[in-house]
């Protein structure tokens with residue numbers, strides 16, 4: 344048997360047909376397919392504006408820049424997340440202040456957020472990790488009380504809801520990923536969502552070199568030599584139409600992809616929920632889960648046991664990965680902030696004891712059975 348992969352994108356003739364259309368049109372950079380992708384995405388997520396970009400990391404960078412983070416400011420970031428939830432703060436010269444997460448959800452612990460606030464705090468980067476919504480009522484109440492901006496890192500959370508409403512529209516700005524491990528993919532790609540027109544204007548300009556168009560009354564408008572102006576320092580972080588046409592095809596089947604993920608996740612939970620020595624995901628009330636990753640925890644034997652289980656699964660050709668990083672233990676942050684493992688003990692334990700199991704659209708029942716029986720045997724000491 345070949346390797347049972349952690350994930351696999353699902354493409355069909357629709358992506359191929361739109362790719363042909365795009366290439367035949369001769370327009371391959373940001374254009375009509377980007378516009379259509381943004382339209383479908385904003386409608387599905389109930390936001391005024393969606394702006395496509397080259398990755399979620401780019402979306403986060405654009406967002407921290409657009410909200411005006413800078414030197415002297417602090418932003419609160421969960422200590423258990425992908426590294427760019429923190430890097431996006433560093434890019435602006437602001438300081439990352441980590442807050443610990445909850446064991447049960449892997450998401451920001453609202454009590455830890457409150458405790459991390461100082462007079463310099465300007466923003467909270469709240470992550471909906473693995474497709475599970477963070478506790479947005481609590482996070483937004485803290486943000487309002489302390490007048491903080493909220494950036495939702497929804498990299499894993501296309502289609503995720505909180506209290507029935509899509510994430511990405513609770514805070515000031517939301518950021519999504521279309522990396523191949525995500526719910527829909529464009530190879531690489533990302534999206535910024537916002538209901539704030541001021542932020543939409545800034546992000547739109549920043550992703551396009553800082554283009555600010557024509558000044559009011561500019562007589563060169565519409566002339567062949569009219570060039571517009573660039574009043575801010577921007578970047579080229581535009582998504583191409585070649586990628587966006589794949590995104591359009593993926594968006595049109597999003598609901599089916601999500602339904603399949605939920606069905607597979609429910610089956611794992613049913614088959615693994617009572618197994619000793621592991622914990623399976625149990626979403627709290629109000630918090631929707633799209634199972635971008637199905638992440639379990641090994642509750643006895645610590646990191647050594649977790650690693651043995653992963654090695655045993657690998658020997659059976661079953662691919663797994665740890666959940667994600669405890670970012671405060673990564674070299675850049677240790678060197679800069681002198682953070683220690685024990686400063687954020689839950690995040691450290693999450694990195695050391697989690698396993699992501701294979702889950703992807705098209706996964707067959709027998710494949711799931713192979714994972715379940717392999718895992719049960721691997722857990723036996």
Ligand SMILES: Cc1ncc(COP(=O)(O)O)c(C=O)c1O
Nearest residue numbers: 398399400425427498520521522
């Ligand atoms: C929580 C989180 N934030 C940000 C990112 C970055 O996304 P991208 O690879 O699109 O830059 C990821 C990707 O895995 C992620 O999981």
